[in-house]
Amino acid sequence: MPDHPRSIDEVFDVFPNAPITHDNLDIYLGRLERRLLVKRCRACDRYHEPPRSFCPDCLSGDVAAAPVSGAGRVVLFSRVHTGPAGFGIDYAAGHPIAVVELREQPGLRLSGQFVTPDGRDARLDERVELVWIDRADGPTPAFVPSSEEV
Amino acid sequence: MAQPISDQIAIAGVFSAPYTRSRGMTALAMVTEACVGALRDAGLGPCDVDGLSGSQLVHSNTLQAALGVPEITWWCNQRIPVYHQLFEAMYAVWSGAATTVLVYHVTYRAPGVSRSAAADPFRRRFGLGTNVPNANPDAAVNAVGYATWAGRYLHDYGLDRTTFGMVAVNGRSNALLNEHAAMREPLTMDDYLAARMLREPLTMLDMDLPVDGADAFVVTSTERARDLPRRPVTIHAASMGQARVNNEEQLVDLDHTGQQIAAAAMWSRSDATLRDIDVFLPYDGFSIIETRWFEVIGYCGPGEAYDFMKHHWNTERERIEIDGRVLVNPHGGSLADGGTQGSGHFREAVLQLRGEASEGRQVPGATTALVTSGGFFFNSAAAVLRADEG
Numbered sequence: 297m298p299d300h301p302r303s304i305d306e307v308f309d310v311f312p313n314a315p316i317t318h319d320n321l322d323i324y325l326g327r328l329e330r331r332l333l334v335k336r337c338r339a340c341d342r343y344h345e346p347p348r349s350f351c352p353d354c355l356s357g358d359v360a361a362a363p364v365s366g367a368g369r370v371v372l373f374s375r376v377h378t379g380p381a382g383f384g385i386d387y388a389a390g391h392p393i394a395v396v397e398l399r400e401q402p403g404l405r406l407s408g409q410f411v412t413p414d415g416r417d418a419r420l421d422e423r424v425e426l427v428w429i430d431r432a433d434g435p436t437p438a439f440v441p442s443s444e445e446v
Numbered sequence: 447m448a449q450p451i452s453d454q455i456a457i458a459g460v461f462s463a464p465y466t467r468s469r470g471m472t473a474l475a476m477v478t479e480a481c482v483g484a485l486r487d488a489g490l491g492p493c494d495v496d497g498l499s500g501s502q503l504v505h506s507n508t509l510q511a512a513l514g515v516p517e518i519t520w521w522c523n524q525r526i527p528v529y530h531q532l533f534e535a536m537y538a539v540w541s542g543a544a545t546t547v548l549v550y551h552v553t554y555r556a557p558g559v560s561r562s563a564a565a566d567p568f569r570r571r572f573g574l575g576t577n578v579p580n581a582n583p584d585a586a587v588n589a590v591g592y593a594t595w596a597g598r599y600l601h602d603y604g605l606d607r608t609t610f611g612m613v614a615v616n617g618r619s620n621a622l623l624n625e626h627a628a629m630r631e632p633l634t635m636d637d638y639l640a641a642r643m644l645r646e647p648l649t650m651l652d653m654d655l656p657v658d659g660a661d662a663f664v665v666t667s668t669e670r671a672r673d674l675p676r677r678p679v680t681i682h683a684a685s686m687g688q689a690r691v692n693n694e695e696q697l698v699d700l701d702h703t704g705q706q707i708a709a710a711a712m713w714s715r716s717d718a719t720l721r722d723i724d725v726f727l728p729y730d731g732f733s734i735i736e737t738r739w740f741e742v743i744g745y746c747g748p749g750e751a752y753d754f755m756k757h758h759w760n761t762e763r764e765r766i767e768i769d770g771r772v773l774v775n776p777h778g779g780s781l782a783d784g785g786t787q788g789s790g791h792f793r794e795a796v797l798q799l800r801g802e803a804s805e806g807r808q809v810p811g812a813t814t815a816l817v818t819s820g821g822f823f824f825n826s827a828a829a830v831l832r833a834d835e836g
């Protein structure tokens with residue numbers, strides 16, 4: 297859990313559009329603190345996505361949100377020219393979406409905006425790391441090209 | 447190998463309310479039109495129906511009252527795609543829960559799909575229907591899921607967009623011969639490559655065409671269908687497939703999808719093999735889905751769909767003719783006939799197996815059709831339909 301627990305009301309205020317549930321509430325509490333969390337089973341140590349209350353690998357109910365690096369490689373990418381309004385996204389320029397396989401566990405993936413100074417597309421399999429961006433719907437994890445690679 | 451249910455259940459009637467960009471009718475009116483037509487086609491009336499396999503857009507209780515069906519003993523209101531409704535009806539008849547089931551499917555262009563749809567005051571009052579937008583702009587789900595995996599596919603096999611272009615051109619060329627199709631302008635590869643990009647690498651010509659339209663089918667036992675006016679079309683083998691990791695972002699890769707599971711299950715239940723197929727109806731709600739079905743169902747290996755389509759391309763007709771004979775989505779598919787979650791594919795299978803498709807589109811003497819429905823994540827299915835020999 298975050299070091300300084302915030303109230304549930306604040307999560308609903310800061311993320312007005314997010315599909316917040318009892319299964320992912322702690323993930324959004326983490327976002328308030330700009331901490332990237334993923335559900336992890338304390339019985340078998342496996343991470344899983346999307347967030348659930350029972351571990352899909354060993355069926356233990358001892359699952360908690362645990363910090364992850366946000367570093368990994370781009371498995372999927374698309375620049376989309378249409379999408380939901382209300383997030384302040386410029387779809388005319390195209391919104392770059394990357395699905396990143398985290399280095400913590402094979403097959404464990406998170407999606408987020410791909411951010412570069414020149415607005416280029418991500419290359420499949422390129423290495424990336426976490427960056428936090430501020431959007432209309434609060435602090436949002438995003439990905440930048442890995443500094444180690446340059 | 448054939449199963450006890452193989453060819454025991456038949457489609458005895460079919461009818462479609464026209465597919466158009468705007469019909470100026472409610473979903474209920476289109477469904478009613480399609481159902482009345484399907485019943486007439488089967489030589490039956492509302493009193494002969496004791497089961498309704500309905501959709502989430504028009505529930506079976508609403509349709510029962512609208513059609514004046516006195517009593518039903520079985521129904522469901524399944525989600526899209528249409529094989530859910532068809533397979534449910536098949537199992538209901540097989541189990542004895544109903545003897546004659548009316549299966550229907552309707553699409554209504556929701557205001558979220560385009561500016562013109564949003565400008566229609568009737569559609570605005572209708573609401574979003576099943577087109578609920580994604581609440582997370584960064585999620586690679588739904589259409590974005592297909593786009594990202596399409597990009598991965600092209601990257602992994604060193605291909606470019608002309609692969610998907612062949613799917614789009616084939617569908618459109620076929621639609622020119624189908625008076626029912628919503629898109630009947632010729633399409634060239636250059637047109638395709640210049641189309642507006644929606645979700646890279648997929649353009650507006652890579653995704654199913656939003657239409658108003660409905661299809662209905664009468665499903666009953668083959669024995670009973672043989673006493674009705676039309677030549678029965680039997681369901682020889684049917685399968686569904688879903689993998690444990692099935693969401694768009696976490697999917698292991700394109701070799702571990704519901705498609706592989708559905709294909710293996712279907713062939714294990716079928717006496718027909720790929721060589722027996724006269725007409726192939728792969729789902730093409732996104733062009734990448736049809737591309738992969740060629741590979742997964744066994745026409746060619748992974749990454750070989752482009753070469754396969756090219757090898758079997760009729761340059762005069764600008765379409766795929768497998769071995770010069772087998773047509774692929776001869777009705778135009780979701781990209782050109784109209785996007786109806788596969789109901790057009792099943793309708794075309796029935797028409798082809800009854801020999802009723804239009805000139806140039808009918809595969810001469812077609813007796814066996816292969817329909818592969820759904821995509822990569824949680825909606826794959828496959829079926830072999832046959833013209834009844836009895």
Ligand SMILES: [Zn+2]
Nearest residue numbers: 337340351354
């Ligand atoms: Zn576990």
